[in-house]
Amino acid sequence: MKLRVDSPIITVGIKITNLLIINLFWWIGCLPIVTIGTSTIAAYSLTLKMAEDSEPSAITKAFWSAWIHNLKHGIPLTLIFAFACYSAWISWQIFDQVDGNPMIFLVMTLIIILLLVMHYLYVCPLEARYQNSLWNNLHNARRIFARFFLRSLGMLVMLVAQFLLFTQVTPILTYIGLFCGPVLMFYTTSQIIMPIFRKLEKDGTASDGMSITGNKDDHEYGGIY
Numbered sequence: 001m002k003l004r005v006d007s008p009i010i011t012v013g014i015k016i017t018n019l020l021i022i023n024l025f026w027w028i029g030c031l032p033i034v035t036i037g038t039s040t041i042a043a044y045s046l047t048l049k050m051a052e053d054s055e056p057s058a059i060t061k062a063f064w065s066a067w068i069h070n071l072k073h074g075i076p077l078t079l080i081f082a083f084a085c086y087s088a089w090i091s092w093q094i095f096d097q098v099d100g101n102p103m104i105f106l107v108m109t110l111i112i113i114l115l116l117v118m119h120y121l122y123v124c125p126l127e128a129r130y131q132n133s134l135w136n137n138l139h140n141a142r143r144i145f146a147r148f149f150l151r152s153l154g155m156l157v158m159l160v161a162q163f164l165l166f167t168q169v170t171p172i173l174t175y176i177g178l179f180c181g182p183v184l185m186f187y188t189t190s191q192i193i194m195p196i197f198r199k200l201e202k203d204g205t206a207s208d209g210m211s212i213t214g215n216k217d218d219h220e221y222g223g224i225y
Helices: 008-030 036-050 059-069 071-097 103-120 123-129 134-147 149-168 171-203
Strands: none
Touching: 008 036, 008 059, 008 171, 036 059, 036 071, 036 123, 036 171, 059 071, 071 103, 071 123, 071 134, 103 123, 103 134, 123 134, 123 171, 134 149, 149 171
């Protein structure tokens, strides 16, 4: 029995291989720590394409070109995320350790977590797909979260479930998660987000102040698109 090059088995095998490669590159790109955001944006630049079966053939060149291109926004996103997480942790520690458990610090912790989710669930995919300022993409991320609230909530539940699967079940799954966990979450997110992006692009300018402009498909860098 001969398998055609374009057979479903070969296609799926190539896609899985590409995802594993992207996962490896993501870990390498995260090594400077401050470039975690940059590496995540670079991964999304590929998984968003893969969600529509239009990924580039040169995965290595595509990822690292996107990584370099997105350093300017990726590093600030990493630092903002780290500062917000640290602030939430400090607020929780004060709530947990201070006598009387002052509720104001619990409320502050929950508010910070909510703001993180509202902005960071979408900002990296937005950075990967659109030429926009960092401020506008953060603004757009919040608007998309609110406009597609139920879909965003469902996606968040799926991502949390995947994270818990790879970190809280067995050590074997944790080990497996190192090789496929991050990129599986990126690919899951991309599958859900691409229909949202297509709808926003079709609708044009939004009435609630959203600014979706400058598709990176129209601005090649490093031969990615």
